[in-house]
Structures are given as structure tokens and as C-alpha cells.
Amino acid sequence: MINIADRIYYFWFMTKSRTPLKIDMHTHILPEKLPNFADKFGYGDFINLLHHKEGAALMMKGDKFFREIASNCWDPKLRVDEYAQFHTKVQVICTIPVMFSYWAEPKDCLYLSQFLNDHIAEIVEQYPQHYIGLGTVPMQDVDLAIEELERLKKLGIPGVQIGSNINQHNLSKPRFFEFFEACERLDMAVLVHPWDMMGKEYMEKYWLPWLVGMPAETARAISSMIFGGVFARYPKLRVCFAHAGGSFLPTIGRLERGYDCRPDLVAVHNDVNPREYLGKFWVDSITHDPMLLDYIIKLIGSDKICLGSDYPFPLGDLEIGKFIEEMNLPEEDLENIMYRSTLDWLGLGSKTEDQAIKQLLDKSV
DSSP: OOOOHHHHHHHHHHSSSOOOOEEEEEEEEEOOSSSOOOHHHHHOOEEEEEEETTTTTEEEEEEEEEEEEEEEOHHHHHHHHHHTTOOOOOEEEOOGEEEEETSOOOHHHHHHHHHHHHHHHHHHHHSSEEEEBOOOTTTHHHHHHHHHHHHHHHHTEEEEESSSSSTTBBSGGGGHHHHHHHHHHHHHHEEEOOSSOTTGGGGGGHHHHHIIIIHHHHHHHHHHHTTTTTTHHOOOOOOOOOGTTTTTGGGGGHHHHHHHHHHHHHSSSSSSSSGGTTTSSEOOOSSOOOOHHHHHHHHHGGHHHHOOBBBTTSSSSSSEEEEEEEEEOOHHHHIIIOOOOHHHHHHHHHHHHHHHHHHHHHHHO
């Protein structure tokens, strides 16, 4: 069982020290060795790892090459040393979205999810001052997803990562309401990460699924949750969207215009202006662009922006917020982005630091 009180104490201590606390809340990890799930289950293009040379492995999707990864994708000690170069104290770790496997048989996806979640929980137990975990769940079967969500809660994992769509079903589908209700009830944070990008088969050249499809996927997820009434139904649900919310925030004017001019098409399940939801969810800081980040701060406030890197992948912010530190932001904005917003999103920062330490001391008596 992960001691969250100890974690809060550590965060408090670091904020009081001379070195500012930095929490990177968007990073990915895998076990060094994966079972051959296709052989185990008897079907499917599950990811397996081919360790073809020292310090590297090929991610194979069935018999097709997917991506080459280095040992910083599985070695927790190496990761600590790497991100310490950018004065980062803590990483929030979650699986790589291709591992979601929502297409698989639900019971098989549950087994895979538990394998990945147990690995993450083990790393957090071994390195409690350096890692916080997010789990994965079989979203294609809401009952099984909630079952694993409840197990994650018992393990001390404070949240889950889910995809921007579930087998091309939007997150606004009523079938997912029970899952979001459970996240709210269990006080579990949610990270929505783009995956299985719509239209990817029509734009395979130029890496467009990652450059264009991913931002659109995230906008799709936010828009569907707003217009589908998810946030209205579950106002205490804490959701963070990857990659600075994708193309949602830069196009909020268009979304609002659509709501105003065609409410018969847009405001079908929720009659609240989408602009009213700005500041009701979190996004990470991965814009690669100070001007865009400054715009997002003005839109939703720095208290809803979390430092994220997408480490260890090349499209991420692998200098872990260096461009943010060079923006000459007010101290409060900088501290919000570097750690406070993440603690709030994870449900670890609802009290002041002094209240948190008092709570810890009271428990120790």
C-alpha cells in the first residue's frame, strides 16, 4: 500500500527547500519484459518487445514494427538520473497508449491491465519519492473497468489514464457514465490521452497522425465530454487532457460560435456554453510554444496547467519545462505549473502545505 501521507510530506518538504519542486505528470513506462500476450490469448496484434541490442528494444505490434524504445522506457533508476538533469523530482508514470488494447476481449484486456498496473505499483513502492502511478483499465467493459479502478484505489494509485475514444466511441456515450461516476466517487483522477487517431488511415505520410491527428483527438474528447454533459453530471470529476488540450483551446471561439448559431445541433444534451467549462478541467503544458502557453494561461489560469513532458518520446518536451522557466512568469504561475496544479488534479493538494504536514503529524501520534 502506497503511503500517500508520506508523499504529501515529501512534496511539502521540497516546496520549503531551496530547490523548487517539479513534478512531471505526463510520462510513459513499460516493463522491461512483456509476456507474449498473442500466444497466451490465442489471437491479436498485442505489443511485444524484441530486445535486439543492449539498451534498446523494438516494440512489435504482432509481426509489424511499431517503435524502437530505449532503456529509459523501462529502467526507473536511469529515468531518475535523466530527469534530475532538469531539476525534476517526481514523475507521474503511466503506460503507453498503444497498450490500452480496447479492441481485445474484455477479460484479456483486464489481465493485461492488471499486469501493467502491478508493474507501475511496484515501481512506486520501490521509489516512493520519485514516482506516482496512473493505472489503465479495460474501458470496453465498464463493469471490469470499475473493478480494476477499485483495485487501483486499494493499491494507492491516485488515478487512471484512458484513451480519447474507446473503439471510436466518444467519451460522451452513456455507457461510460457509470465509469466517470465511479472515478468521482472513488476520488480518482483521470488523464485523457489521444490514441487510435480518427482518419489516421488517410494521412499516414509526414507523421500526420501524431502531428495533426493527436491534437484533433484531444479536442474531440473534450468537446464530447462537454456537449455530452459529462462534466455537468459529475462536477467533482478531475480530468486532465494531454498535449495542452490539443486543438480544443485554440478553437474555443469556433466551438462557442457553433453553440450559438446552431444550438439544435450542438446543445442537444447540454445547454451550457462550452466557454463556461474553461477552468473546470486541467491540461498539461506540452505546447512547445511560449506564445501558445501564455494564451492558455490567460484562458484557463495557471492553476489548471500541469507540467508534462511525454518523456521519454522524441515528440515530447524532453527539457521538462525549460521553455516555461524562461518565460519570466510570475512566481505564483510558475509554481502552479511546476507542481501545485498536478497535486490538485491528483487530489493531493486540496489542503495547504501546512495543513498537509499537520495531518501527517496527527496520524503519526
